Each structure stands twice: as structure tokens, then as C-alpha cells.
Amino acid sequence: MQANRRDARRNDRAGWWCGIxxxxxxxxxxxxxxxxxxxxxxxxxVLEHMRNECRGTPDxxxxxxxxxxVAVGQSAIVRAxxxxxxxxxxxxxxxxxxxxxxxxxxxxxxxxxxxxxEDAGSLVASRVLVGATNNGDKVGRVTLFVGCSAGVPxxxxxxxxRSGVPSHHTTFSGGPR
Amino acid sequence: xPKRFGVLLAASLVAVLLAGLLHPSPAQAGPCGxxxxxxxxxxEPQVQAPVSYGGWExxxxxxxxxxxxxxxxxxxxxxxxxxxxxxxxxxxxIQNEFFEDQPNKFDATFTNWCLSTQSIxxxxxxxxxxxxxxxxxxxxxxxxxxxxxxxxxxxxxxxxSTNPPxxxxxxxxxxxxxxxxxxxxxxxxxxxxxxx
Numbered sequence: 106m107q108a109n110r111r112d113a114r115r116n117d118r119a120g121w122w123c124g125i126x127x128x129x130x131x132x133x134x135x136x137x138x139x140x141x142x143x144x145x146x147x148x149x150x151v152l153e154h155m156r157n158e159c160r161g162t163p164d165x166x167x168x169x170x171x172x173x174x175v176a177v178g179q180s181a182i183v184r185a186x187x188x189x190x191x192x193x194x195x196x197x198x199x200x201x202x203x204x205x206x207x208x209x210x211x212x213x214x215x216x217x218x219x220x221x222x223e224d225a226g227s228l229v230a231s232r233v234l235v236g237a238t239n240n241g242d243k244v245g246r247v248t249l250f251v252g253c254s255a256g257v258p259x260x261x262x263x264x265x266x267r268s269g270v271p272s273h274h275t276t277f278s279g280g281p282r
Numbered sequence: 283x284p285k286r287f288g289v290l291l292a293a294s295l296v297a298v299l300l301a302g303l304l305h306p307s308p309a310q311a312g313p314c315g316x317x318x319x320x321x322x323x324x325x326e327p328q329v330q331a332p333v334s335y336g337g338w339e340x341x342x343x344x345x346x347x348x349x350x351x352x353x354x355x356x357x358x359x360x361x362x363x364x365x366x367x368x369x370x371x372x373x374x375x376i377q378n379e380f381f382e383d384q385p386n387k388f389d390a391t392f393t394n395w396c397l398s399t400q401s402i403x404x405x406x407x408x409x410x411x412x413x414x415x416x417x418x419x420x421x422x423x424x425x426x427x428x429x430x431x432x433x434x435x436x437x438x439x440x441x442x443s444t445n446p447p448x449x450x451x452x453x454x455x456x457x458x459x460x461x462x463x464x465x466x467x468x469x470x471x472x473x474x475x476x477x478x
Contacts, residue, residue: 155334155399208342261448262330262404265381266342270393
């Protein structure tokens, strides 16, 4: 009888130690996330240039815009033009901070002309116009890359938007911060 | 024993949740069907060029049906949802119905949930037949026929916002026996559906 009670106490103690061990492991796993500062974005992460501006189009050259800095809470318009030797826009891509959202803009209508409702994709003639919005807590940067071809390209897809998944939005346990 | 079982169960649940979060499945049906409300008529899959995404990255794309199957039966013009597929389980995709303002356009936002760079190939279900909500000149039930060569009217151009634009033209034809057709011409190929 006494031996049974001793076994039961030993089992209880083992259960406690097991619980403490699991708790310790969980805290150790969560430590990096807890150490991060507030904010959804990792402002140091850069979304690399993925070379989606040409996507296999023959005789396509890439034109790069100037590196553009975007202040916290601000938006900026970035543009790039194709040269006369390769006047047709094939597509566009960026290198940008994770906390920037970059969206293709419709072209400005010419003075006195009504905006063309069909022309909402921003790829017009030989230039691309995008808007970059900073959703983070630090200055961000973006460079625009435009694919330009000498001949009229066969295009059946256009990029409208690029952004990063906020690195701090989820932890590796899948839960919200 | 029950405690250990509970811990194992919890760990398994977390693993399943993580797997679902990081590797969502692509759409299961093919781009042309089957669907609960039937297959898309006169449909062919059109494979788009591959696109690269960095890890944990979102991109919004507009894709267009073209050639002799220029119609995309999206949510804007039909009850068909999900007549598109993609080939990489790292991605989740959401269709943007309100951006589908042309009958040849599919618009979606894709996210690469894997940590490494991934490529995605999207395939659209594209039809010869105008979608039901598109407002074809008449209702029809038969299959496509060649151009009957009768009097044309009500010609309309439809172009994408790509550069160069992806365009096709629709028009009506009325023949001497008073039979009517609704027609499409794309890349110099014309086909028609006879009105009921």
C-alpha cells in the first residue's frame, strides 16, 4: 500500500518536471520572437530582384531606375523608360524593402484628354509608373526594373502589385504576435 | 500515459497546422472542370509563363486568355470560381473578382509561403464561348461554327491593359433566312454561335 503511494508521488513529481521542461523549451523557442521590437515588418529584409520583367521574351533588355528612398508613412512614384532601340515594355520588377508595397499606376492622361478606362495597367507605350508606399517604421527603398524589347512582345500577363509578407506577423508556432 | 498522449496529440495538431499554413494546397479541380455546376464549355487550358517569387512574398498578377479561346469564365461573368490552377504547393492564391473587368481577364494575388525562392506556373481555363453574364447578343445552345458570312453589326473591341494589348472583337451577324449569330474574331480567326 505504502509502496503504491510512493510510486504515485514519484509519478506526480516526474509529471511536474516534464511540464517544466516543456514550458522551458516553449519559452526558449519563443525567445527570438519575444526579443523582436514591436511592428509587423522586418525593415532590414530586402525582396530581391527576381528578373520577372522579361520572362523569356527574346531580345529583351532591362532598364533600371534610380534607387528611391521612401520615408515612413509616405508614398513615392517611381518611373522608368525604355530606350528608343527597345521601345516596347514587356514587364516590370523591383528590388524593395519588405515594408514597401509597390503597385502599378495608371498613366497620367494627356492634358485635355479624358482618362482611358481601359488603360488601367500602367504599361503604356514605353514607360512604367509604379507607386511605392511605406507601411513600416523606418525609411524603405525601391529600385524599379523594366523589361524592354525591340519588337512587339507577346504578353499575356502583367504584374500589378508586389509586397512582402510581414516577417513579424507570425511566429514559427503559427500564432499571431 | 494519458498526459503523454495529450502532449503527442498537441504536437501533432501543431505540426498539421504548420503544414497547412506553410504548404497550402493548390486548387484541386482542373482549369476547365469538373465543377459542381458542370464543366466550362469549349474550354482549353492555357499555360502562362513562369514567374519567380522570393520567400514570404506576395505578388498580384493579371493574366489573359488569348487566341481562339479568349474568354475567361471568371466570377464577374459566370458562377464559375477557381477555373485556374497553379503548379507549386508553396503558394496560396486569391482571385480578385472586382479587377476582372474584361471577359478575357483573370486577376489574382499569390503568396509564396516557403522561405526560399520559388517559381509558379498558372494555367487558365479559357473558353471559345462567351460567359453567360457577359451579355452576348443572344442565347444559344449549340457548339461553335465557322463564320456564316452574313451582314455584320454591333462590332465591339475588347483589349487588355497589357502592352501590347491582348484584343479580340465581338459582333453579330444576321442572315437572309433571318437566322442570327453571335461571333468572335481573334488573331484573324472567326467563330460564331447560332442564336436559338
